[in-house]
Amino acid sequence: MRRSTDLAEAAPAPVRTRESAPGSGGTGVIWLLLGAAFVTLLNETVMGVAIPHLVTDLDVTLSVAQWTTTAFMLTMAVVIPTTGFLLRRLTTRQVFLLAMSLFTAGTLLGALAPEFSVLLVARVIQASGTAMMMPLLMTTIMTVVPESERGRFMGRITIVMAVAPALGPTLSGLILSTLSWPFLFWIILPVAVLMMVVGALRLRNVGETTTAPLDWVSLPLTALGFGGLVYGFSTLGSADPGMVPVAVTALALGVLGLGLFVWRQLVLQREDRALLDLRVFRSRTFALAIGLVVVMMAAMFGSIILLPIYLQNVLAEDAVTTGLMLLPGGLAMGLAAPLVGRLFDRFGPRPLVIPGALIASAVLWALTGLDETSPAWFVLLGHVGLSLGVAMMMTPLLTSALGSLPSQLYSHGSATVGAIQQVAGAIDTALFITVLSLGTVAASGSGAGPVVAEANGVSTAFLAGAALSLIAVVGSWFVRKPAPRQAPAAPASTEA
Secondary structure: OOOOOOHHHHOOOOOEEOOOOOHHHHHHHHHHHHHHHHHHHHHHOOHHHHHHHHHHHOOOOHHHHOHHHHHHHHHHHHHHHHHHHHHHHOOHHHHHHHHHHHHHHHHHHHHHOOOHHHHHHHHHHHHHHHHHHHHHHHHHHHHHOOHHHHHHHHHHHHHHHHHHHHHHHHHHHHHHOOOOOOHHHHOOHHHHHHHHHHHHHHOOOOOEEOOOOOOOOHHHHHHHHHHHHHHHHHHHOOOOHHHHHHHHHHHHHHHHHHHHHHHHHHHHHHHOOOOOOHHHHHOHHHHHHHHHHHHHHHHHHHHHHHHHHHHHHHOOOOHHHHHHHHHHHHHHHHHHHHHHHHHHHHHOOHHHHHHHHHHHHHHHHHHOOOOOOOOHHHHHHHHHHHHHHHHHHHHHHHHHHHHOOOHHHHHHHHHHHHHHHHHHHHHHHHHHHHHHHHHHHHHHHOOOOHHHHHHHHHHHHHHHHHHHHHHHHHHHHHOOOOOOOOOOOOOOOOOO
16 A cells, blocks of 8 residues: 655755756766775775784783774764764765765874774774765765666665675785784775875765754764664674673663654654654655665674684684685675666566575575585585675665655665664674574583584574574565656655
8 A cells, every 4th residue: 555755845945056966977976986985895894804913913902902893883873873964964075075084084093003092093083984985875876866777876886885895804814914904004095095185176066955953962862872772782792791781781771862862853853953864764665675674684794794603613714714705705796786786777676676585585594504514615605695685685675765765865864774784783793693602502501512512503593594584585575666756856656
């Protein structure tokens, strides 16, 4: 049953217009943003491999060194919800230069960091810039690209989202095999500077801006809500029993903060002053697609978390071999994304999302059979198959979700997608690590050896992921391509 909801009226027309970037100019903007997003997201995963080096060089414990990753993720979770406001208040060029300036400054500081506290500050600054790039890229594509070609361009976003994080650990391992950890920053720095200079010289503004004031009350609520949830679930997923009280406290504060944040936005959006406009969820297509993205991310994060543990602890593969075995999956997802985008533009989401969900679910069910005798090639093929299934879903879901919104809500829709991805990633990590631990303990209690017990824990965790994937299989049948809009500001028929 479809119901007409005038979301265009819910979001008042902008009061100040940016310079338009039609045709090839708009395409040039997108390619520049794609390159910048690739560089910033690549940086997100490079520090994981460097943690043992930080322990030795900076004389810190393993749990302290992990904060180079945790702080990055927390900062992303806090900053991303604010980008909905920033993308409406500032021009494309201003947001890009702000993001790249922060990222470049953080990279330089990280390269020069004499101690861990300085390195941690550098990672926070880097993450602040990184958090702005993906919402900026998504919003620009939705503003510049015609509806008939959005799938193709959103497919390029999938390449960035899949390949950059997959290459991060591999690149880091290669650098650290011959150089020290500061070169993880020194090598990225000139690329970041080049991107910033090119953007300053050539980037054109697209879309419109507004003069909505910043709500300072929403900012601490954002930090408490999203930061509390991400930290709580991440800590819960650390499998450290001593951290459970800390995790529960953080989760309680996160739920309280998020509740207050949502209430505040519902009040402010009546006057178009919300930091993150939640009217995006009035679109049934947006709500359903984002729900399926969360389930899809569970499958992706499950493979990222569980397969390295299985390869190293059960099959006794070294870290380099493990990284190389998981690289083809990320590359397969990136290579499939452009084709998926073109097929979406021609046929819509359902012919892609339905088989994608079935493939991902079938692979997850197959991975529940992993044990201590499973061959490494089976893991490799499973990861590639799962990546292809996720690729068939990601581009259609993101394009359908944002395409169901009026143009005035593109920035808030992009920010909402990013914020939910961060929280979902933390929840998925906690879920799979918890089930893995329970499965391992149960097998150990039955007399199994350490390797067999670990294999049983991985199998049990994949069973949880496979069961969760059934939600995506059912939900995929209800995804629809948004109806074409004749004009951005015209009243639009949207599913509610």
